Amino acid sequence: MKNALPLLTPAAILVLAFLAAPAASPAAAEDADTPTFSRDIAPIFQRSCQRCHRPETAAPMSLITYEQIRPWARSIQRRVESRQMPPWHIDRTIGVYEPDPSLSDEEIALVTAWVDGGAPRGNPADLPPSIEWPDGDAWEYGEPDLVVEMQEDMVVPAEGPDLFVNFIADTGLTEDRYIRWIEVKPSKAGRPTVHHTMVYAIQDDAEYVGEDFFERDDDPNRRDADGNPVGSLLIEYAVGNTGDIYAENTGKLLMAGAKIRFSGHYHSLGEEIRDRQRVGFGFYPKGVVPKHRIVSTRLFAGLPSNRGWRNNELSIPPGADNVRHDGYRVLDRPIQLISFQAHMHYRGKGMELEAIHPDGRRELLTRIQNYDFNWQIAYPYKHPPVFPAGTVLHVTSYHDNSENNPYNPDPTAWVGWGNRTVDDMAIGWTNFVFLSDKDYEEHATAGAATGAGAGD
Ligand code: HEC
Structure with missing residues (x-):
């Protein structure tokens, strides 16, 4: 021991002194x-x-x-x-x-x-001053200009498997309006039973979304189980994620004659519960067209190209872990990316979004490494990155079909693409705005995130 001390570095001696102090x-x-x-x-x-x-x-x-x-x-x-x-x-x-x-x-x-x-x-x-959380029934962003309600109650039985249901309601809108904010409210009694709800606008917004560029979510051939068109996603409601307010001069379009589709996932809580959801919209003033329109679209892993989601090649062998699929989407015009969210089912494990720049540089934007089907989380970029035409958005999904996955209902099953939760999916939801070439140049020269944008 006598000789030990001189062998210690000065830093180690400091640490020892510090540890000894208490x-x-x-x-x-x-x-x-x-x-x-x-x-x-x-x-x-x-x-x-x-x-x-x-x-x-x-x-x-x-x-x-x-x-x-x-x-x-x-x-x-x-x-x-x-x-x-x-x-x-x-x-x-x-x-x-x-x-x-x-x-x-x-x-x-x-x-x-x-x-x-x-x-x-x-x-x-x-103690810091306490936060005044809004009453559960109050609208968080102000009085809505339009409230659309499910036209009948969802009755959630006391017991039973999770329920996936659709309700369609008319907006009664007679002219196009741009949405500044949107908020979803299940009824007070129903709130604890709602796992999440996707709210879609069923409307003919091909021109707005860009028919040639993105797979149409309201492709007339694409119907839900009840034969209704699927529509464009407005918001996904889940605990902790009840509303969206868009940046200045930015909005989503709700068209005259639009219908709202509530696509809800409910679970039973031991007593029968009724729920009736409402969605509230704050609009830009009549006639105002915000400069940037937000588009929500899906990037599919397991698809060789932009088109043909029905032929998704997702294939997850029995017992296999880290089963990887890739999907690529070539941008035909500049965009600014606002957020990213993964959607998979029980075997979902991870998902990555990468930008492959026109010069070949690859930039990892988000890595979801710990995906959990129970949570629907959108990851909003603090510095929304911009990308020029010619950029490839590359989404990679990972599934775990092994018995080590605690959610896996059947590790012996070969799993493919499908709507049932025992099937699987690999969707990267993106929210973005299209940019003009001029706006893109302005962002790019202002250094707004062409390079390490999402990351700095
Ligand atoms: C996005 C919503 C959300 C946020 C944010 C959140 N929680 Fe939770 N939390 C839940 C939900 C829903 C459950 C019940 C489901 C579960 O257990 O996973 C839960 C469960 C829990 C439980 C287990 C309760 C039990 O019954 O054993 C604890 C403890 C907890 N949360 C603590 C926290 C703490 C601490 C934070 C912040 C540091 C936090 N949560 C942030 C939604 C949230």
Whole structure:
């Protein structure tokens, strides 16, 4: 031992000195170092948990007051350390997103230290002002210009398998309007039973969407199980994701005569529950056409080219893990990409979105490495990247059909493309706006994200 000390580097000696310090006066050191709810933890919960964990949502408990949170401390620690909560399934080192509720390593360490330290309340005077979450029935962005409601109740039986249902409602719109914001409201009683709802506009927006460029979601040949046209996606509602407000001068089009399709996924909760959903729209003033129109479209993995989604070659052999499929979409004009969201079923494991620039440079935009079918999460880019015509959007999906996948209903099945949850899918939903060549040049010269755009 005598000779050991001189072998240590100065840095190691500092570390030893630091480690030794608390031992000198353990009680005092612990008091000062243990994070407190009021000072350290409440701000984290406000930012990353309360959007979902508040009254009248599908989350199991409210995480607002110390009294509500304290009994869950151990469970919170487990869920936070394993990064199950908040749900956020991407590689955090790739891309920058906003909003981004995920916790940094430092924040996770704070939660751990707080729980291990006995989850103390601390000084209530340290609490940040509480957030005024809107009442569950209030519209978050103001009074809507139009509310469209399901025309009958969805009756969710007390018990049974998950239900996937469609309701079509008329908008009654007699002229085209541009949407500034949109919000979906299941009824108060129904909210806990709604897993998610896709809301589509059934309308003839070929010219707007660009018929030749993107596979039409309302391709007249494409029908849902009831024979209704599928429509263009407006929003996907899920716990924590109830509405969208678009950037200045940016919107989605809702056309005269449009119908709304509510495509809901419900689960039973032990008692019969009725739900009737509404969607509220805030419009731009009559006659105003925002400069940028948002288009939602799907990139398919397992498709050799832009067209022919019905021939999707998704093929997932029994027992296989990391089954990879690729899809490519060539941009015929410049776009600005707003968000990315994966859609797969029980065997879904991961998905990546890459841009292959016209000069051949490849840029990984988002890596969903921990896909979980239970969550529908759109990842919005903080600095929406722009791409010129000729860029290829490349989407790669990974499925796990092995018995190690806890959600796998049957590892002996050969799985292909299909609507049933026991079939699978590999869709990358993208929200983007088309840009004129001039706007693209402006963005590009302003340095807005042609290069490491999504990532800086
Ligand atoms: C996007 C919505 C959402 C966000 C954000 C979110 N949660 Fe959750 N949380 C849920 C839902 C829904 C469940 C129930 C389903 C489940 O257990 O996965 C849940 C479950 C939990 C559970 C388990 C409860 C039980 O019954 O055992 C804990 C603990 C938890 N969340 C803590 C947190 C904490 C802490 C945060 C923030 C750091 C957070 N959650 C953020 C939606 C959310």
